[in-house]
Amino acid sequence: MKNKEIQEARIKGYFIEATRNILKGEGLKALSVRSVADQAGYSYATMYNYFKDINELVFVCVSDFQEEIKNYVDDKISTDSGGLQQVNEATRAWLAYFLEYPGIFELFYVVRGGDFGNKKSILEVIDTSMERACENAWNGVIKSGIMDANVAEFKKARLKYVLIGLLVMFMNRRTPESYTDFILESNRQIDQILGQ
């Protein structure tokens, strides 16, 4: 029954693709069983033949997006820079991705879906999103001995929480008030954490 599996994966793919498009475009508020099914070219009830519920469908997208984030970061960092400069660039790029796609920020850090708590693998992808996206740059710093591995771990954790905090306040509470102020504050924090 190999054909059946291929066909099933294909149809699942249509739903996933539609979900990805809606999340990246209009965001979570526009996502519904019916809007996904519309874009996938099926009736809304058909979704339930391939996914447990709407949450499962959404969660499947997390890994896809994380891969996209990693590529986005790798594309943006300049090859002629190295060391801490490259970590700085990578971190800013990671941040820039979520500014460009607020719906994906919401998916990663805000939405409290039904059984998000049970899907450990997905929680792990989210928890390590920044670390993995900036992996190459960090490896350069640690391997070359510019920074001690333990110090690097602490700085990574610090960066992660500071930037998620900043993103939450900016996206959910419009603080800082302007995009410019947000960039100033986030750069200040990144520079200070990496520079000290």
Next chain:
Amino acid sequence: MKNKEIQEARIKGYFIEATRNILKGEGLKALSVRSVADQAGYSYATMYNYFKDINELVFVCVSDFQEEIKNYVDDKISTDSGGLQQVNEATRAWLAYFLEYPGIFELFYVVRGGDFGNKKSILEVIDTSMERACENAWNGVIKSGIMDANVAEFKKARLKYVLIGLLVMFMNRRTPESYTDFILESNRQIDQILGQ
């Protein structure tokens, strides 16, 4: 028409009180126009005579909760400690409040209500929640010259973002996995930011 105003304020109060109870108890998922009205002793439709919509009702609670947080912090800090030690205690107490009432954390930092973006006064309360709750302890540090005011501002901002980031990851994504780990990590961050 003073009586009318008093009566109106009274009935508004019943709805607000009901909303507060539900948010502190079962949290946002249990909150609905019907559940609030039930507890207030009115029909669901009556709410619309006193509030524009369910969002307005919820937002009104923010200032109330912030006052409660301030009292909670002031009660918890020891009077015999001072300086940075007291700032440390106040900050931990602020954090402890949200751990005790996850529904209020959700209200402050997670929910994206309709016109949250327009209510500048409410956004300001949320943005300065930690700063105001720990005001007294910080004043002690700054007035006594233990810390420069500019340095204090930077540390406040750093603390705010780190702790909101930590709370978001713990509450929304169960990371760190255990309560103990969360406390360890948050204490580590607080100590490091205040101590350096």
Next chain:
DNA sequence: AAATATATTGAACTTTGTTAATTATATATA
């Protein structure tokens, strides 16, 4: 006491997630 204004309410509409029964399609068998 009647007339008018105000407050409260239940019915109803919309949207969204979900289930189940019905219809359509593909596959297997005679």
Next chain:
DNA sequence: TATATATAATTAACAAAGTTCAATATATTT
């Protein structure tokens, strides 16, 4: 090939939630 069966897809229908509005109840004024 024609029929029987299994599988897939869809429509109908329900529940919960926010919201509106016409109808009812209550309070106020004359």
